[in-house]
Amino acid sequence: MLETLHRIVKKVNAAPDLEKALRTIVLMVKRAIDCDACSVYLIDANSRGYVLAATEGLRREAVGNVVLPRGRGLVGLVAERAEPLNLSDAPAHPRYLRISETGETRYLGFLGVPIIQNRKVLGVLVVRKKAQREFTEGEVAFVFTLAAQLAGAITFAQANGELDTLKTTSRGSRFLEGSPGSTGVSIGQGVVAYRMADLDAIPDRTTEDIKAECQAFRSAVTAVKDDLHRLRDRLAEEITAEDIALFDALLLMLDGDTLVTETIALIEQGQWAPGALRRSIAAHAQVFDAMEDVYLRERASDVRDLGRRILMHLQSDRQGPVQYPVATILVGEEVSAVQLAEVPSDRLVGVASASGSSSSHVAILARAMGIPAVMGATNLPVGRVERRELIIDGYRGRVYISPSPAVRSEYERLIEEERELTAEAESLRGLPAESTDGVAFPLFLNTGLVNETGNANNEEIAGIGLYRTELPFMVRDRFPAESVQAANYRRVLQAFAPRPVILRTLDIGGDKPLPYFPIREQNPFLGWRGVRISLSHPEIFLTQVRAMLCAAAGLDNLQIMLPMISSVSEFDELEMLIKRAHDELLEEGHAVAMPRIGVMIEVPSAVYMIEELARRVDFVSIGTNDLTQYLLAVDRNNSRVGKLCDDLHPAVLRALDQIVQGVRVHNRPVGVCGELAGNPLATVLLMGLGVDSLSMSVSSLMKVKWVVRSVSVARARQLLRAALRMEDAQQVRRYMEEVLDDMGLGGLVRPGR
Numbered sequence: 001m002l003e004t005l006h007r008i009v010k011k012v013n014a015a016p017d018l019e020k021a022l023r024t025i026v027l028m029v030k031r032a033i034d035c036d037a038c039s040v041y042l043i044d045a046n047s048r049g050y051v052l053a054a055t056e057g058l059r060r061e062a063v064g065n066v067v068l069p070r071g072r073g074l075v076g077l078v079a080e081r082a083e084p085l086n087l088s089d090a091p092a093h094p095r096y097l098r099i100s101e102t103g104e105t106r107y108l109g110f111l112g113v114p115i116i117q118n119r120k121v122l123g124v125l126v127v128r129k130k131a132q133r134e135f136t137e138g139e140v141a142f143v144f145t146l147a148a149q150l151a152g153a154i155t156f157a158q159a160n161g162e163l164d165t166l167k168t169t170s171r172g173s174r175f176l177e178g179s180p181g182s183t184g185v186s187i188g189q190g191v192v193a194y195r196m197a198d199l200d201a202i203p204d205r206t207t208e209d210i211k212a213e214c215q216a217f218r219s220a221v222t223a224v225k226d227d228l229h230r231l232r233d234r235l236a237e238e239i240t241a242e243d244i245a246l247f248d249a250l251l252l253m254l255d256g257d258t259l260v261t262e263t264i265a266l267i268e269q270g271q272w273a274p275g276a277l278r279r280s281i282a283a284h285a286q287v288f289d290a291m292e293d294v295y296l297r298e299r300a301s302d303v304r305d306l307g308r309r310i311l312m313h314l315q316s317d318r319q320g321p322v323q324y325p326v327a328t329i330l331v332g333e334e335v336s337a338v339q340l341a342e343v344p345s346d347r348l349v350g351v352a353s354a355s356g357s358s359s360s361h362v363a364i365l366a367r368a369m370g371i372p373a374v375m376g377a378t379n380l381p382v383g384r385v386e387r388r389e390l391i392i393d394g395y396r397g398r399v400y401i402s403p404s405p406a407v408r409s410e411y412e413r414l415i416e417e418e419r420e421l422t423a424e425a426e427s428l429r430g431l432p433a434e435s436t437d438g439v440a441f442p443l444f445l446n447t448g449l450v451n452e453t454g455n456a457n458n459e460e461i462a463g464i465g466l467y468r469t470e471l472p473f474m475v476r477d478r479f480p481a482e483s484v485q486a487a488n489y490r491r492v493l494q495a496f497a498p499r500p501v502i503l504r505t506l507d508i509g510g511d512k513p514l515p516y517f518p519i520r521e522q523n524p525f526l527g528w529r530g531v532r533i534s535l536s537h538p539e540i541f542l543t544q545v546r547a548m549l550c551a552a553a554g555l556d557n558l559q560i561m562l563p564m565i566s567s568v569s570e571f572d573e574l575e576m577l578i579k580r581a582h583d584e585l586l587e588e589g590h591a592v593a594m595p596r597i598g599v600m601i602e603v604p605s606a607v608y609m610i611e612e613l614a615r616r617v618d619f620v621s622i623g624t625n626d627l628t629q630y631l632l633a634v635d636r637n638n639s640r641v642g643k644l645c646d647d648l649h650p651a652v653l654r655a656l657d658q659i660v661q662g663v664r665v666h667n668r669p670v671g672v673c674g675e676l677a678g679n680p681l682a683t684v685l686l687m688g689l690g691v692d693s694l695s696m697s698v699s700s701l702m703k704v705k706w707v708v709r710s711v712s713v714a715r716a717r718q719l720l721r722a723a724l725r726m727e728d729a730q731q732v733r734r735y736m737e738e739v740l741d742d743m744g745l746g747g748l749v750r751p752g753r
Contacts (some may be wrong), residue, residue: 004032005142009149018154022054025125025150030056033139035127037107040115041068041075042123042154050075050124057128058102066101073097078112079121084144085112088134108132113143117151118177118378125150152379175398176377178352181363182699184372184394185415185751186350187408188327190385190401193339199278199307207272214264217273220313224306225254231341246337246365249471250302259284259306274314281307301356305336324348329390333382337365345369350392352399354380367699374399395750414751421747425702430459433705435687437712443705444502444695446673458698460705463499465621465695466561466673467492469506469544479517479540485547489558497555502621502695503548504600505534505541505574507563530564531574538577545581549592559596561621566603568612575616600673602626607655610662620663621695624674628652646729647676653685653724653732660689671695680748681736683707688720703748710743 008028026038037057041050049067052058068075077095078085090096090110098105109129115122125147127135135143207213232247253259259280266276281303288300328343329350340351340362351366351373366373372394380399391400391411400407434440445461448468472480472488480488493501507530508517521527534541545560552558562574575597585592599606599613602623606613614620624647629635631652634645646652656672663670671693676682678696680703686694687708694704719739726732740746 004028005145008032008146019054021150023056025146026054026056029125029127029143029146033127033135033142034129035109035111035135035139036130037104037126037128039102039126039128040123040150041126042115043070043079043121050079052102053123055102058104062102066099068097068099073099074110074112075124075126078114078124078126082114082116082121084114084140085110086134086140087111088132090128104128106130109135111135111140111143113140113147115147115151115154117154122151122154175393175400176380178374178377178380178397178399180394180397181351181353181356181373181375182366182371182394184350184370184392185411185418186327186329186372186392186394187411187415188329188349188390188392189325190331190352190388190390191322191324191328191343192382192386193330193332193335199281199304199311202274202278202311204275205272206270207267210268210270213267213273213276216314217263217267217277217310218260220273220310221254221260223313224309225251227309228254228338231338235341235345246302247341249299250306250338253284253303253306274311277307277310277314301334301336301362302338304334305338309338325387329392331380331382331385331390333380335362337362340365350390350394352377352380352390352392354382367697393751411751417747418751425706428702428705428709431705431709433460433462433708435708435711435713435716437714439687439713441687441691441708442693443701443708444671444673444693446678446695446697458701460701461496461499461698462693463496463557464492464501465671465693467501467503469503470508473506473508479543482543482547482550485544486551489548489551493552493555493557497557500557500559502559502561502598504561504563505531506544508533531562531570532564534562534577535570535573541574541577542581545578546585549582549585549595550590552595553590553592556593559598559619561598561600561619563600563623564603564626565599565601565613566605568609568616571599571613571616601659602630602674604630604655607659610659611665614663614666614668617668620659620668620670622656622659622670622672622674622691624652624656624672624676627655627674628676631655646733647674647679648682648685648732648736649729650724650726650732653720656686656689657720657724660691664690669693678704680704680707680740680745681733684711684716684736684739685720685723687711687713688716688718706748707740707743707745710745 008024011024011028022040026040029035030038037055039055039058040053042053044051044067049069051064052062052066053064055063070076071080072095074085074087074090074093074095074097087093087110089108091098091105091108107128107130109131110126111128112124112126114124125143127143129135228247228251232244236244262280262283263273263276266279267273271279285300285303288303322342324343324347326347327349328347329352330340330343330348331352332339333354334356335351335353340348348369348371350371351362353362353373353375354377356362356375363373363375372392374392374394374397377397377399381401385401388402391403391407393400393411403411432440433443442462443460444463444465446466447464448466448471472485489503528536548558548560560578562571565571578597579594582592582594596618598617598619598621600621600623601607601610602625604627610620628647628649629645632645632649660670669692672686672691673695677686677694678700683694683704684707696704723732723735726735737746737749740749
């Protein structure tokens, strides 16, 4: 049976379209198990019923013409319960609906299995027997597995229009669902970002001329560096320095010792250049793939993109110039930031990627450029959207392929409303970020990229609320020296002085090891990471703290934040190390000042120890990303359960309330630096909680500021009390959407006004 299952799955995957896939399913299932008929019913958006889409055993002329009403009959019962129904005598069941047009009246045995994708019932797979007998457990499992396989093909067909020919759905309802990468709406033509070279296909091969192979590799690296410099210079005046630093990081990898020297070393061992490149790129990408922080893990795609570019030059397989449409939507399985930059900025209107998340480099760059993006689009038919009209809805994470005139007209209207809304938001520049009753809510910047100083003159930014210090450690083949770290920190501190800059100490370990400091654990999310490594290796921590203190000399705007604190004793030990570094520098003659020290609350145990921690620290910052996934026991990077990781969950809001109340006992300032801080839906709730500041990406500043200036703290507290009484995240989300609608700000979180 297992071999038969594999054979059917293989044929379904190879089917050129949904009609062939359905015919394959019904024909092969009927042959494989003891049944007399097999049929597929698909939901019809027009009639809100289930259309017979394919059958083997029932009347063929009924296909596309028989519609079973939703909520009625055995098929309706299977869809309603979203679980299999196995009956020995179907006509005897109270929900049985007699449909004579299909010729099913002579069948007694019935097995119906729901076809489900992303928790939505798309249809029902049914097998029938003339005899009065239930299907066996093995047969049920067999059909259930095939229904799950069929779900992906149906979703694919809904998006590309195949279901129109099957008379099973309206054109206007088709879309693929992904994750919002960059808000906004756009209409344009798809241009597929193909891989320039296939590293995975490169075989191992020995070389006789090691010197020539080394020279070819170095020349290819130089050519890629020239390409990156050209792209960087072209975009320099269009995007912020934070996003330009993405290209700096790529160039730094090519200038650094690790990637180049490892490849050369493999060549010198007798491996030809392409094979050596494949090995070194795979090793580097694997390191980034294993990281916890999404924005760092996404760098694996950039590493692979670098490798493909080098290979392209090695193979002298240059592609001709791409002709980009006036309104280009870049589509790919794994779109990289460099591929995005290659599209002329005056022609690029959107991005759709089959992989990635809102923290991907391409999503970061899209937000900086004001380009709508959808990441991780389920079943995105990348190879079949070239030059087809697409609509990108970056608010809801939707991609429409060949939309109907009605859908296109609606989105054109929404785009015009969005333009008007953006103009209104821009009119707030220069005005204070304070509530209608005069309470100030300073807006800070989250960042962590090398040489990031481009936003220093942005008058909306009160300072840096979270500077991730990991990246300078990631792009080297050894721990950076104290002087190197100090130079990096000095640039940022000096650029924003006298505004405060919060530097978070090194947050590595678990599933984000350094290339030269590997850590392999069975459960990395709960393993050796963050301050746990700092306490185990105080020499690493002391070197970093010394660099921070030296960098801040004469500026007096440094604040140090400790991540992943789970107990009071951890803070006490780390505070002693910071004081030790301070005393050592004074003894060495450095004019350094003792900085303010704070903690990042992102572990549930810290929530319950908040008063004890607040008594010891100078400030508290709440990292809602990790706190949410730990509270809800959900890996936010796992596509199967990622949607359950909702930071508007009442449990998360109640934890935030407990944190703020505990911090207030000792009158310490408390801010929020997770994604929740940049979400306009949460702004009112955070104001009601009484947080002192919010830290976010630069793209969220004006939206959050608009909300802050539109409500009083007194009103925000009332709304918070109501939200805290709610029982699930969707209830909170709908409630806050209604609140923003009432304020006239609904367009900040959805298309249109």
